[in-house]
Amino acid sequence: MGLSGKGLTIQSQPICFTWRFEAEWPVLSVTKNIDQFGYTAASFQSKLHLFTDIIHPDDRERIAAESRAFLTANTESFQQDYSIITHSGEIRDVCVYSGVLKPGDHTVLYSIVHDKTLQRQAEVTLVKSEQQFRTAIETTSEGFLIVDNNFNITFANHALCQLTGYELRELKAHSVLDYINSEFKHIFTPALNRQGVQQYWREDLIIRHKNGLSLNVRLTATAMNDGTGFFAFISNITDHKKTEVQLQKLSRAVEHSASSIMITDKHGIIEYINPRFCEVTGYSESEAIGQTPSIISTKETPPACHEELWSTILAGKNWHGETFNRTKHGAYYWSLMSISPVMDDRGEISHFISVSEDITTQKDQQIKIEKIALYDPLTGLANRRLLYDRLNQSTEILHRQKDAGIGVIMLDLDHFKTINDTYGHDIGDELLKEVSHRLINCVRSEDTVSRLGGDEFTILLQDVSAPAAVQLIAQKILKSLRRGINIEQYNFHITCSIGISIAPLHAYESKVLLKYADLALYKAKNCGRNNFQFFDTSLDVTLSDT
Template sequence: ISARKRAEAQLRKLSLAVEHSPAAIVITDVNAVIEYVNPKFYQLTGFTPEEVLGRTPKILQSGLTPAETYQALWETLMAGEEWHGEFHDRKKNGQIYWCLQSISPVKNESGEITHFVSVTEDISERKHSESVIRHLAFYDPLTELPNRTLFRDRLEQAAAFAQRNERLFAVMYLDLDRFKTINDTLGHPVGDLLLKAVAERMRQGLRDTDTIARLGGDEFAVIVQDMCSPEDALRLAEHLLQAFAAPFFIESHELFTTPSIGISIYPQDTTDIDALIKVADIALYRAKELGRNNCQFFTADMNVTALEHLFIENQLQHVLERNELVLYYQPQISLGSGAICGVEALARWRHPELGMVSPGAFIPIAEDSGLIVPIGKWVLREACKANKAWLDLGLPEMLVAVNVSAKQLRQKDFVDTVAAVLEETGLPSYLLEIELTESCVMQNPEQAITILEELKAMGVKLAMDDFGTGYSSLTYLKRLPFDKIKIDRSFVIDLGTDTDAAAIAHTIIAMAHGMHRIAIAEGVETAEQLDFLHSEGCDEIQGYYFSQPLEDAGLVRYVKGWGWSAQHLPA
């Protein structure tokens, strides 16, 4: 009797355990007819015991679980083994859910299967989390476009397909022209909305078979498949360029942005995936060099240029630590007094293998790579140090003009850096002149005005370089606290032969004087140019007519031997 009672107690424990189990438990006969479900089954599926007893689990099928899953299940169970797997089932109310299920066969004393017991756990939340994580791993959260990882995967698939079927496909690299200006001026929220609008416009402008990806920032990439010739990619790129002609309306702003596009072709350019990406990027760089808002196919010549560019950039990484930079100074002459009133500091690079590298060959690369910031600091410090040394030698006071790039100006500590250099070198602030180009200032004019006013308050002189070649607004020009306006050499070189150049020079000088600024002309090489500028009232002159850029010692000798007088000029 006691044995029977122990058995009954054991059964009651098992029954209670099943009844209170956190998992849904179902017991069926060998034909899968349901004989028992526990309370958790009802909570999970919405079906009461009365609704499912005598029926089969097919009542839960949603049609989303592959038939192969059920086939593998029955083969495993009928072999007398346990089966574990996932189902995509449907609740009584029609809601789809994911469940993790373990099904075990129950055998009698003869080893025959008499029942099946399934234990089911709802894993919908886990599946949702996995889906979110997977989406974040492969898609850009802002635009919902494929990200760099998925783009690479799609690229490998495209290459495999093209190789098997002897087909072409193209890779387009695209970025937005002057997007940073919009982002910096109107703020990141507006910039983000613009990127989303750009992504949507690209989706509308491309075919369903094309893959669009956002690689980061304002960089996008496109895989163009089903091509018969490279011209198909060109037509698609031109279609994209046209799509960007219309403005983007973001909040209360009407914004215009254009793309620059670089195109590489598989297998015409290369069959290597990494190389295909690289050459598309090289073509993009070329498109930007040619004025932006255009598309360029990769060519072998571009690769040579890119390799040279890469070599220069790599060498620039060590230019300061190896002391390879040197400053040259070009005198500036006052046409009123005839005195040397200033010098412009010009960086030159003495490379051990390349020899003297011109600024035109390395300054743009330094700007693109961001190396212009440390190089610019070095130039500022060395120029101020040199001018203080000239004062100490007894040379007359002269301004030293230092060129500053847009990247330098955007540094939060730029004004503090200038103040620190002046204090470190002991140069009076009124003997330092900062030169900025029109385009540099107009990238963010309001920010530029604030920075320039701080420099002005310190006593630093300011000059607008290359005037007439940018896109200044006269409204801003009036507000910008420049002391000088510098006439670009492109207008000076044609004086005497081109009436338009003469008219432009005349206008700039008159405009400078009208705003109480000094007018200085650079690139003066002939007496004819000098006479014209003097007759128009130009205040200062710089150019090879007087002197080429000189090293420190050469400049000291030049200043000490200076004897030119403005009286030599015609009245």
């Protein structure tokens, strides 16, 4: 016989026996299956004088009283549930169906006993499982509901009530459709009921709170096995949707930004570039991603700049500065760049974001302005202002560090006025340009060659270790200018007069050094020109001259 309940089916073999209802209730016979309790039919009848001996002591009085009451009431059959003791002492739950027989003057009961132990255990397990499930549903932070095939709410947990603002009795009085914004109601159609067992779907919806506000939610639903409806989890994604909208706005802003935007991982590998980056650099997205920013770097950027950049951003700080870059096709351009580190949840750097603007036009204008302000428009040499700035910086450093000295060479061309008056200013200008080139070739890149006006030039020499070093430069200049200079159809052989002062040998102050070099220059002219002279104290100079 099969016993079923709440999805459980337990198979048991019934035990049939008869027993006489007298004061002692002796067992008359056992028909079958007594071996389920560890007995044989013979041993059961021989060893157990009374049927009540196998009934659990806790149930004996109740069973005896119920049996007498049934017989007194002349009931033809009745059912009893109790526990019995097997031959090995195990307790088993049974269901006993009994009928009354009256052969002669005796009353005999015919009983069928079903072992329900496994069913009882299964029922206890099921109840426990249901209790655990209900506890989980009621304690989860997600809303949960059950609806029938007409989408009427039959159950909702506490979280859903809190989410919607409604009490359970209010929710159960309505259909799901009553709480959903109209543009989403088309999802809930009768077709959902015909999509098969275990049908699963997920939708993002907008529902109305009891106070009238709209909530963005995510519904995850599954059809019940028996086809009677659906159960669903409801997650509040309102904040997520707001964040998503903000991210979409940010994404559109980045995509359409007038600035070049590049995102790298913590190792400097490019993971994202926006369209403006592609436009400025000439690199496509596929060409740039996976590379490093070195694809646009140039050797003209000083190593110290790169070191300062990386030390700043690796320390978790923002870096701002100008960089000189190169496009895919080799064109150079200037960028005003900001690089910011991005931290993860552990406070560690995960990415870097670079935002840069192409400032090539502005930079070119700035360079032109600086050139006008700091350089001689004819020769391109430093002008008086730039010379004075560099000379002041050098003397200040010399005051602090007491390192190798500096040299000041002041020169002008011998009889240049005669050339200018004879051949004209255009020829004179070309001659000055050639002289400028030859002077630059006589010194190092760290030295400064300047034109103060007319045919007057001043040279600032860095790291001068001794007067002999300056003397070599002066001799080189004299030799270089003696070589013939061809301007149009004319050939010129020119000379110059040179005056020299040295710091700290002669003085520390800029103005004094220039004055001393000028006095030495006049001495060179007085000595017949085409020579150089060092300043010495024999020259007529006083402190008031400075």
